[in-house]
Amino acid sequence: MIQTLTVLGATGSIGQSTLDVVRRHPDRYRIFALSAARSVARMRDDIAEFSPRFAVMTDAQAAADLRSSLPAGCRTEILTGGDALSMIASHTDVNVVMAAIVGAAGLLPTLAAAEAGKRVLLANKESLVMAGPLFMQAVRAGGATLLPIDSEHNAIFQALPQSYDGDFAAHGIRKILLTASGGPFRGYRAAQLESVTPAQAVAHPNWSMGQKISVDSATLMNKGLELIEACFLFNCVPDDIQVVVHPQSVIHSMVQYCDGSVIAQLGQPDMRTPIAYGLAWPERIDAGVQSLDLFSIARLDFTPPDEMTFPCLSLAKQAFNAGGTMPAVLNAANEVAVDAFLREQIPFSVIPTLIARVMAQHEVQPVQHLADVMAADQWARDCALAQSATVPGRVNL
Numbered sequence: 001m002i003q004t005l006t007v008l009g010a011t012g013s014i015g016q017s018t019l020d021v022v023r024r025h026p027d028r029y030r031i032f033a034l035s036a037a038r039s040v041a042r043m044r045d046d047i048a049e050f051s052p053r054f055a056v057m058t059d060a061q062a063a064a065d066l067r068s069s070l071p072a073g074c075r076t077e078i079l080t081g082g083d084a085l086s087m088i089a090s091h092t093d094v095n096v097v098m099a100a101i102v103g104a105a106g107l108l109p110t111l112a113a114a115e116a117g118k119r120v121l122l123a124n125k126e127s128l129v130m131a132g133p134l135f136m137q138a139v140r141a142g143g144a145t146l147l148p149i150d151s152e153h154n155a156i157f158q159a160l161p162q163s164y165d166g167d168f169a170a171h172g173i174r175k176i177l178l179t180a181s182g183g184p185f186r187g188y189r190a191a192q193l194e195s196v197t198p199a200q201a202v203a204h205p206n207w208s209m210g211q212k213i214s215v216d217s218a219t220l221m222n223k224g225l226e227l228i229e230a231c232f233l234f235n236c237v238p239d240d241i242q243v244v245v246h247p248q249s250v251i252h253s254m255v256q257y258c259d260g261s262v263i264a265q266l267g268q269p270d271m272r273t274p275i276a277y278g279l280a281w282p283e284r285i286d287a288g289v290q291s292l293d294l295f296s297i298a299r300l301d302f303t304p305p306d307e308m309t310f311p312c313l314s315l316a317k318q319a320f321n322a323g324g325t326m327p328a329v330l331n332a333a334n335e336v337a338v339d340a341f342l343r344e345q346i347p348f349s350v351i352p353t354l355i356a357r358v359m360a361q362h363e364v365q366p367v368q369h370l371a372d373v374m375a376a377d378q379w380a381r382d383c384a385l386a387q388s389a390t391v392p393g394r395v396n397l
């Protein structure tokens with residue numbers, strides 16, 4: 001049976017890679033809906049190619065521009081607003097939802113897809129970091145199938161036993177080995193980080209990605225968010241996870257078992273591999289990705305992370321251990337800090353300082369409802385904005 005697909009964040013790096021895999025398998029997948037914030041030209045081209053029933057532009061002006069740029073007779077309905085995003089994520093005619101919006105903006109539609117029992121391909125790690133227990137509960141209650149797309153978590157999913165149900169001991173699991181490339185500033189000392197620019201930070205050595213996750217990779221916050229993501233996905237705690245810096249990004253993560261075995265997933269640093277795996281699971285389909293040439297790779301290196309120079313990883317562990325609203329606060333403060341850095345308002349080295357200050361001011365609350373998460377997110381954004389106005393090195397534009 002042909003699968004119908006909604007791609008949230010279709011114009012981004014993951015969204016476009018998803019459309020490339022779908023393009024190769026017209027017999028298996030049909031696009032039901034696409035969404036973006038404001039990339040009108042990209043969306044117009046994707047509508048022409050995939051003829052979705054709906055396209056949602058969250059920016060109202062972009063929706064109006066898109067409508068007026070479509071050729072006469074185009075049958076795609078253009079919508080705008082948050083409710084429209086949740087509608088295309090939960091519509092009864094949709095089987096699969098690719099959650100590839102960046103940041104907290106992805107939470108509500110991704111949750112809607114989980115509640116509606118869809119096959120949810122989760123790239124938007126921020127939604128799980130913010131609302132992990134609520135999100136996993138929604139997956140269970142809705143009967144959704146949650147497949148991790150983040151390359152590390154996809155690798156771990158592939159290396160775990162098929163029957164894994166969240167019990168490390170019962171499956172003889174000793175540790176998850178979460179690999180990290182180390183980002184563009186691997187090996188830098190703290191003093192060297194003070195003068196790095198946004199252009200240097202987004203130039204990732206191995207992966208081509210959106211701006212926000214590229215900066216997160218440079219600060220190691222991406223690994224911190226991924227550590228929290230792994231704890232929620234695989235029902236474990238930070239002590240069950242060893243971060244391993246592996247600069248070649250050939251091994252995408254590993255699982256260590258009690259008999260001494262380590263099972264790893266290897267591949268090109270190309271997100272079409274985990275995307276194709278999520279789309280077809282438990283089958284496999286062509287992703288358009290070449291096989292690895294081990295002889296040209298020749299060697300693989302491994303070192304421990306430098307948590308002193310890159311404190312964001314420890315901040316993330318602290319946030320998970322504090323629990324309740326703290327992971328949402330970490331995530332929101334990070335989004336504000338990264339945005340300020342990309343606008344050249346704060347230096348790179350202030351990103352962790354700002355997040356630590358916001359976390360230090362937060363009184364952790366238990367999370368019972370989505371409103372608790374949204375309130376913590378808003379509080380942390382306000383606090384981070386106020387703090388960023390006073391941090392040393394701030395540039396007022």
Ligand code: NAD
Pocket residue numbers: 008009010011012013014015035036037038039058099100101102103105123124125126149150151207208209210211212213271
């Ligand atoms: P990107 O910046 O390239 O694309 C983001 C998409 O979200 C775009 O379509 C954009 O229009 C849309 N968007 C942005 N802000 C929005 C808002 N406020 N409301 C609605 N839509 C909005 O990002 P990306 O690199 O594709 O990453 C997407 C998600 O996938 C992130 O959560 C990231 O952490 C995760 N991820 C990405 C990669 C990667 O290789 N790029 C790998 C693993 C995980």
Ligand code: MG
Pocket residue numbers: 150151152226
């Ligand atoms: Mg990743």
